Amino acid sequence: MARITVVGDALIDELRDPRGSREFVGGAALNVAVGLSLLGDNVTLVAMVGDDEAGARIRAYLHDYGVRLVASPSPHGTSRAISDRSAGGEPRYEFNDAARRRALRFDAATRAAIAEADLVVVSCFPFDDAEQVASLVAAIDRPEHRLIVDGNPRAGMLRDRAAFAAVFEAVAAHALLVKVGDEDADLLLGASLDVFVDRLRAASAGDRDASRVRPLAVLATAGRDGATLHHGDLRVHAGIVALPGPIVDTMGAGDATLSAVTHHIGARGLPGDEASWSVALDTAMTVAAATVRHEGALLRTPHAVGSVDSFGS
Known part of the structure; x- marks a missing residue:
């Protein structure tokens, strides 16, 4: 059982569509933390949570799924994201003041949660806030051995796109693994996913002593085109997995993918060859396929749709 600390966001997702409005406990980091716990890891979430009814719902949800919370106070209440799909087509996202002004407190409890972890996953972090980034970097020793990063930028939460x-x-560049998606590349760079992957790999190569440290692993996700893992000279691709039933909600696909890959690394270490990476990616794509067949972003395993007989670590 790996000890994993996830650092990032926790919020209430409000979904609006022609059927009405529904609320889910969410946030990219929270989704990853709960997903890892469901896969059997010992998980702590570091996130900002308000002292309000929504915050109480988040705390109860994490407790129910066995995730320990190290909460930063939020003077503006609990973050909320509204996904409006009532007009059809692509959803429109809006974030409340708490989400736009998110801030984590790197106090003794937060630093201890990071220090004791085998892996540290950072997702949906305000990388355009210099003070918070400095505190994060100072708290994580040996990042090349245990840091996994997913930028997860959101247009409505960005303060400075270029700085982010x-x-x-x-x-x-100093992480063990970084996840990036095609939508991230478009939002941050106005470029293709391949361009973003090349930039990340080049930045890492420029900052590393190749004779001493293994290369950065980059997990590139592209929606219906699946995921590709770039690691040194390796390039391993996995396509979308076909499971019974319709696709209901793609919101949690990326977080489920990251949870499954992180769980694999925690259980077996970072894969070092094509066969090992193929196992990790195929499992992640299967988990993502099961997750999108349910509303909300809660990770699901293939058991939930009755497609396979077993699902292991």
Whole structure:
């Protein structure tokens, strides 16, 4: 059982569509933390949570799924994201003041949660806030051995797009693994996913002593085109997995993918060859396929749709 600390966001997702409005406990970091716990890891979430009814719901939800919370106070209440799909087509996202002004407190409890972890996952972090980034970097020793980063930028939460991209690349250069999506590349760079992957790999190569440290692993996700893992000379691709039933909600696909890959690393270490990476990616794509067949972002395993007989670590 790996000890994993996830650092990032926790919020209430409000989904609006022609059927009405529904609320889910969410946030990219929270989704990853709960997903890892469901897969059997010992998980702590570091996130900002308000002292309000929504915050109480988040705390109860994490307790129910066995995730320990190290909460930063939020003077503006609990973060909320509204996904409005009532007009059809692509959803429109809006974030409340708490989400736009998110801030983590790197106090003794937070630093201890990071220090004791085998792996540290950072997702949906404000990389355009220099003070918070400095505190994060100072808290994580040996990042090349245990840091996994997913920028997860959101247009409505960005303060400085260029600063976010530059600092995210700089932090990712020292990580064990970084996840990036096609939508991230478009939002931050106005470029393709391949361009973003090349930038991340080049930044890492420029900052590393190749004779001493293994290369950065980059997990590139592209929606219906699946995921590709870039690691040194390796390039391993996994396509979308077909499971019974319709796709209901793709919101949690990326977080489920990251949870499954992180769980694999925690259980077996970072894969070092094509066969091992193929196992990790195929499992992650299967978990993502099961997750999108349910509303909300809660990770699901293939048992939930009755497609396979077994699902292991």
